[in-house]
Amino acid sequence: MAAVINLLSEDQFLCSICLDVFTDPVSTPCGHNFCKNCITQHWNTDDKYQCPMCKKVFYTRPELQVNTFISEMVAQFRQSAQQKASSSSSQQQVSTPGDVPCDVCTGTKLKALKSCLVCLASYCETHLEPHLTMSGLKRHQLIDPVENLEDRMCTKHDKPLELFCKTDQTCVCMLCTVSDHKTHDVVPLKEEYEEKKAELGKTEAEIQQMIQKRQLKIQEIKHSVDLSEKDADREIAEGVQVFTALKESVERGLNELIKMIKAKQRRTQKQAEGFIEELEQEISELKKRNTEVKQLSHSEDHLHLLQKFPSVKDAPSTKDWTGVSICTTSYEGTVVRAVSQLVETLSKEMKKSLEAELKRVQQYAVDVTLDPDTANPYLSVSDDGK
Structure with a gap:
């Protein structure tokens, strides 16, 4: 029996109604075979008892019995097909996360090679064979394996x-x-696919241009920061050189100068870091969108591209950076002003010292003469301390 089964083609075990391997095969009086359920439903829905193959009409409904011979041959055929499937499945790839699994495989799912838009199922190499060999299934539309076939x-x-x-x-x-x-206005999917794919190409180019502009803006900001740092370092060095010579009485002014310059620089740095962080975030979002657009533009799946197109065709909302720039902090004249202020401060301190000394002299005169009138404001201390 097994040898005979190997000589028969799969088409000889197919029901002409369901186009699948016989289930409970029965024979009509005219000699044609069908699944018992298929021919029963066919006659239940038809107003006459007619053979679907030769169109012979029976005036009374034939009493159908399962053809045990064909049933045994079908069982042998199924067993042989399962053995072939088991043998070939060991050589096929097992479905991994990200792959489309075969919908027919039981137990370990194999990687699907094709999806059928008519059956709404995906098949591995073994279970795809009927669609490649059976006349009824050859007319089905096969595509590269995809998930969620019901969405199509x-x-x-x-x-x-x-x-x-x-x-x-x-x-x-x-x-x-x-x-x-x-x-x-209705057009084939492929026509619209090509049009949308061209638009995606333009969108990708626009996003790339936006990324380049923002990268240039980052370079511009970093350059401004570098100039600001150089100016700050130069002014600090100059301030250190000037104020170091003023010894301890002048060090307080030097520290205040450095503190002021660094505070300005920190504000510039903080502003630049804020801009850079925002720009890098936009670049990250644009790169993510660009990856989505690129992947979608390379897709051969017409429907998938068209369904995803509205969500990726436009670049993500971003800030207009055209007028944004870092105003380099000007330190021009800082040292001069600080020195002038220091000179003014020193002058005030000297004046206070002179006034204090004058009061001391006046008090000395009062103490010596016991007469406040003799304490002339223009009195000065002599070399001998009188």
Whole structure:
């Protein structure tokens, strides 16, 4: 029996109604074989008892019995097919995260090679064979394996989404074009796919240009910071050189100068860091969007591209950086002003010292003469301390 099974083709075990391997095969009086359930439902829905193959009409409904011989051959055939599947599955790739698994495999799922838009299922190499060899299944539309096949079917007519309605910007099936979209501008998916793919190319170029502009802006900001740091370092060095010569009485002024310059620099640095952080965040978002656009633009899946296109066609909302720049802090004249202030401070301190000394002299005169009138404001201390 096994040798005979190997000589028979798979088509000889297919029911002409369901196009699948026989289940409980029965024979009609005219000699044709069908699944018991298939021919029963066929006659239940038809107004006459007619053979689907030769169209012979029976005036009374034939009493059908399971053909045990064919049933045994089908069982042998299924067993042989399972053995072949087990043998070939060991050589096929096991489905891993990110792969589309075979919907027919039980236990360990193998990686699917194709998805069928008619069966709404994905198949590994073994389970795909009927679609490549059986006449009834060869007419089915196969595509590269994808998930969520139900999303590729019209929810209203249960037909494949093969067209695109430009009027409503949505994917439709053939029946939609004669109902809800009858007067709309409808084109094949491939035509709209090519158009949207071209738009994605433009979007990608625009995003790349935006990234380049922001990278240039970062360089500009960093350059401004470098100049500011150099100016600050130069002014600090000059301040140190000037104030160091003033010894301890002048060190307080030097520290105040340094503190002031560094405070200005910190404000500039903080502003620059804020701009850079914001720009880098925008670049990160743009790169992410660019990756999505690039991946989508390389997709060969017409429907997937069209469904994802509205969410990635436009660049993400970003800030207009055209007028943004870092105003380099000017330290011009800082040292001069500080020295002038120091001189003024020293002058005030000297004046206070002179006034204090004058009061001391005046008090000395009062103490000596016991007469306040003799304490002339212009009295000065002599060399001998009198």
